Amino acid sequence: MWERWIEVSLVYLLIYGLFNTSVGIIAGIFYLIPKYHMKILLVDFYEKVGRENILKLAIGNESLHQDSNDNGVRMVNFATSKNLVVKSTMFLH
Numbered sequence: 001m002w003e004r005w006i007e008v009s010l011v012y013l014l015i016y017g018l019f020n021t022s023v024g025i026i027a028g029i030f031y032l033i034p035k036y037h038m039k040i041l042l043v044d045f046y047e048k049v050g051r052e053n054i055l056k057l058a059i060g061n062e063s064l065h066q067d068s069n070d071n072g073v074r075m076v077n078f079a080t081s082k083n084l085v086v087k088s089t090m091f092l093h
Contacts (some may be wrong), residue, residue, distance in 0.1 A: 009037045016044045030082055039083065047072035049089050059089040 011033050015026065026043070033039060049059050050068040058080045068076070079086055 009034075009040050011037050013039070013041045013043070015042070025080075027078065039084075043075070046073050049076060049086060059086045062092050063089040 013026070013029065026041070030039070048065040048067070049055065049063050049071040049072040050065045051061070051063050052068060055068070055076050058076050065072075076086065078084075
């Protein structure tokens with residue numbers, strides 16, 4: 001019996017202090033990483049992600065803020081476009 005092994009790499013992206021234009025840079029980095037690699041993105045966007053109903057699938061129910069700021073909306077849009085989720089807002093703090 002033949003077994004097929006697939007090599008999978010884990011890629012961590014640690015970024016701090018992003019401003020409004022940096023989302024495009026991160027999107028460009030994501031295109032350079034092959035699809036079959038597992039990606040973990042740890043970023044400080046200076047964002048506030050609120051409890052808007054339209055964002056619930058991507059962020060969950062446990063956000064600390066009522067309303068999102070501009071960077072929070074950008075982060076959620078980026079995450080959903082890459083099939084990612086915002087895990088820090090899915091658990092009770």
